[in-house]
Amino acid sequence: MTLAFGTGPLAGVDLASPRLHAERDLTDVWQLLRDEDPVVWHPAGAGGFWVVTRHAHALAVYRDSETYTSKRGNVLATLLAGGDPAGGQMLVVSDGPRNLEIRRRLLRAFTPAALQDLSERISRSTLALVQAAVDRGGCEFSADVAEHVPLAAICDLLTIPEPDRRPLLAHARACLAAESPDATDTDARLARNEILMYFARLAMRRKNVPGDDVFAILLQLTREPLALSQQELLLNSYSLLLGGDETSRLSLVGTIEALAEFPDEWQRLRRGEVSVDSAVEELLRWTTPAMHSGRTSTTAHELAGKSIAAGHTVTVWNSAANFDPAEFAEPHRLDLGRRPNRHLSFGHGHHFCLGAQLARIELSALLHALIATTDAIELTGEPRRLYSNFLGGYGKLPVRLHPRRAE
Secondary structure, three states, rough: OOOEEEEEEEEHOOOOOHHHHOOOOOOOHHHHHHHHHHHHEEEEEOEEEEEOOOOOHHHHHHOOOOEEEEEOOHHHHOOOOOOHHHHHHHHHHOHHHHHHHHHHHHHHOOOOOHHHHHHHHHHHHHHHHHHHHHHHOOOOOOHHOOOOHHHHHHHHOOOOOOOHHHHHHHHHHHHOOOOOOOHHHHHHHHHHHHHHHHHHHHHHHOOOOOOOOOHHHHHHHHOOOOOOHHHHHHHHHHHHHHHHHHHHHHHHHHHHHHHOOOOOHHHOOOOOOHHHHHHHHHHHHOOOOOOOEEEEEEEEEEOOOOEOOOEEEEEEEHHOOOOOOOOOOOOHHHHHHOOOOOOOOOOOHHOOOOHHHHHHHHHHHHHHHHHEEEEEEEEEOOEOOOOOOOOOOEEEEEEEEEEEEEE
């Protein structure tokens, strides 16, 4: 069966619309596409893009960076606007041996050993934040807890001074998503420029200051044979800030919503019937904060029987592939003990998320803090989803964390 967006069962479905993702549950749409037309053309503007919804096809795209390049962009907003001007300069929108070598150098700062001290700080601060929320009797989880954890972690890794962090958070939020349908592209561009200018000032202050943090590594790479340009330095700092803050925050907020929705699974975790490690992976699958990832076809080829032309935009929808019943048994049941769990929340292949280990540490810290302090998790108001076609999750989540009773 061949489906067409805007008609029949897909009437009113425009995957490029932030409003659609904020205001409609797309579970039925993803199921229809996976079953009937797993690689389908989506018209948009003067052109369009391919939509990939099955796990196996998503892996095929992620694994083949020669056929599916990131150099023109990796999100719909830039791909539909004609391409990302940072292509070939920012790691997430670059390919090739030089890109892999820069990633290899940066990964030194994200190994479990390198993150050990930070991990302990994250655990302590997360426990304090959750305990304070429990003591208050109610909170807005995103603002009161979740936004503080990843922001502090990525700013620690970049050694960003404490007074600078809150303004950077506000700008980062405006770059990729909004809590209102009235946000504009101009707002996002201004926020992006503010972040780039901040890192330009930071580079000037730190250019002769030694260090082993991520920003210091980037500064070193400008002097080594890889010779990052000033623009590459700024763009990759920007990318690390956004990648380390926004998606992790959304996975933390989504975790609370999921545990409130599935109290039996929360109790299994509390009783130790499932491990925190397996729960982390399932919650990453369940929340899928990065809904899609975009690529550009470099050559004419076929995928799932469809003819993809050179230059066509191909979008992998993690929010569909992570719930593919061909890969996950009962995918719409939260199973904190699920194994195996080959979710795509960090992508796959050459562009697997640099901060995956850090995100796991943050989510693990949240679960340990909840186990130590909380009996039950209760939503006290309607969660509010973000307006974005890229980031999926809740901007607001009113909740009550009921205190753990003495044994």
